[in-house]
Ligand code: 3HC
């Protein structure tokens with residue numbers, strides 16, 4: 001049973017009990033319908049209360065059931081809500097906490113709603129690429145009015161129950177600390193004899209000149225929705241609440257819901273929802289693995305990354321000390337942090353008071369003795385093994401026993417770094433992305449000796465810092481940078497073969513990337529990749545690269561920071577202008593290496609860049625560097641601007657079909673630089689088996 005039935009005097013209490021969030025899956029729906037029928041059959045019962053066990057009233061329809069026959073098996077969510085609405089005895093929803101999606105739709109089918117303050121009310125379906133499909137778009141406007149309901153449905157943002165007190169959504173919002181269930185049972189007793197039973201469906205939506213408002217909403221939402229179809233469909237469904245009879249509106253909502261739920265965008269968003277949650281699960285590290293408390297932190301190196309990482313700790317209320325070798329570098333790092341907070345205040349995203357509190361949590365030092373008692377230390381010094389060695393030997397000497405020793409290295413061998421200490425079990429990689437105070441991704445690098453409790457602690461820390469933590473094994477570049485290298489190589493080859501930077505960027509941005517590779521290079525600094533390639537030319541002489549990026553750097557065009565990169569920039573303006581100098585250099589280079597430039601279509605550009613990611617992702621998966629394909633997708637969605645509506649590179653490959661990806665790769669393998677296109681064995685195997693990476 002996933003709903004319990006109890007009797008409290010003359011009131012039946014049905015408790016949804018499907019942990020963790022009482023998703024309204026088939027078993028829960030069946031048990032809830034049975035509960036209503038039992039109450040109706042019992043003459044001693046005069047009213048019914050529906051509530052939820054644990055941390056939620058209900059998080060909504062069970063998303064795992066979508067696209068499976070279960071979602072359509074009776075009793076469906078529609079049937080459950082119908083049974084509730086048709087009840088001849090009053091039904092009261094007792095909402096103590098999360099009440100979302102189908103959960104709120106169920107509550108709207110009840111005759112009355114009693115809520116505790118702080119309950120999170122939302123119709124968040126739009127975030128999954130769908131719309132409320134069980135009457136939410138028809139009933140919410142009838143209790144909250146057109147404008148407020150439309151805002152909630154189009155944004156999916158939760159609203160606290162106390163903010164909705166006084167609307168027709170609630171009959172009562174209890175006082176803080178009151179016993180909600182007792183209040184709901186008392187309320188049910190009070191209204192038990194009232195007839196006719198109030199029903200949301202019988203209310204009307206009154207809004208003067210609703211057509212003008214709806215048209216304004218359509219225009220605004222259309223401009224903001226980009227490739228996501230659901231927001232605009234939400235507006236259409238809500239419009240039906242005003243323009244159609246209730247049952248017709250319900251039918252219209254259902255039609256739109258069925259279209260959206262089958263759409264590739266919704267499938268991608270649902271994939272991302274589960275991918276984000278599963279990423280924190282590591283098969284051999286059980287959920288109850290004890291974690292080390294992190295109440296204080298230290299950062300070694302106050303440069304670009306160190307400062308941003310420190311801000312993450314301060315934002316989470318954790319005091320953090322920055323260590324540098326020189327006072328000037330330390331002062332510069334601390335000043336940058338202050339400047340960043342001040343600009344956030346100027347943008348109105350943080351109050352001055354909060355900014356000051358956070359700044360006060362950050363301090364600096366030149367002395368290792370001052371950081372010895374920190375619970376975690378994150379090293380963010382230069383990307384050179386020699387420098388890392390000196391730092392880790394020092395950390396090993398001074399840090400208290402049990403401190404977590406983390407490295408922000410983006411490419412270096414974490415196991416080698418751990419070997420510089422006598423406590424490799426305490427060493428882990430925490431690879432933040434730039435700007436570290438903004439980017440959601442935290443790649444957590446598990447060394448061969450990293451302790452399970454240290455890994456569990458880093459995953460818990462990622463949540464505390466509001467990051468998406470994804471675990472990677474040790475390899476050059478870990479998941480994200482190892483893959484991006486193949487993408488960048490292809491971008492370089494495209495330039496040699498006939499593309500200009502703006503053409504490549506435009507094609508990839510039209511595919512949905514936040515930024516193409518060349519605009520990205522100019523933003524991050526082209527000298528970073530140059531330094532990495534110089535190392536690779538020595539360490540991996542057989543890997544081929546286009547020389548174009550080196551030639552660019554030899555011209556001193558490092559990117560926005562030097563006022564020129566792949567593009568030209570005007571002072572104080574981040575807009576990229578095509579550069580005659582660069583374009584001439586590219587044409588000359590093709591001539592120098594004897595390549596006849598050709599017209600390259602957008603499809604080839606996108607395929608070569610994206611399939612390069614996919615092919616390397618397949619190797620990473622096969623080698624066990626990533627635990628699952630969806631982890632790779634999370635890395636790309638949260639760290640590299642891969643379009644969310646495509647679900648990540650591995651999910652995208654699944655939607656294209658792996659045999660199609662394999663065929664395209666085979667085509668490129670027979671072309672120039674075919675050596676970069678050896679298909680990953682896992683890709684070949686899954687394609688032959690008719691499977692995808694994610695299933
Ligand atoms: N269906 C199935 N599983 C769900 C779920 C749902 N609606 N909502 C949450 N879960 C699962 C998560 O996958 C996770 O599972 P795991 O433990 O195996 O990883 C677990 O519940 C806990 O989720 P969170 O880690 O997100 O827990 P939080 O406490 O941080 O957040 C929440 C709880 C606010 C409910 C959040 O999970 C959430 O936003 N869920 C989605 C809510 C939603 O979109 N509801 C609409 C569903 S669609 C619908 O109702 C259609 C209808 O209109 C027809």
Ligand code: NAI
Pocket residue numbers: 300301302303304305306323324325329379380381382383384387390391408409410411431432433434524
């Ligand atoms: P940076 O050059 O901006 O900062 C490094 C800082 O470390 C400097 O302030 C320097 O004075 C200090 N430092 C050097 N040696 C030190 C020592 N022995 N003790 C104390 N401080 C010392 O470098 P950045 O970009 O912040 O990179 C740091 C690390 O983060 C590197 O490992 C890099 O690979 C990694 N990383 C960088 C990203 C980026 O986009 N810049 C992204 C993700 C990771």
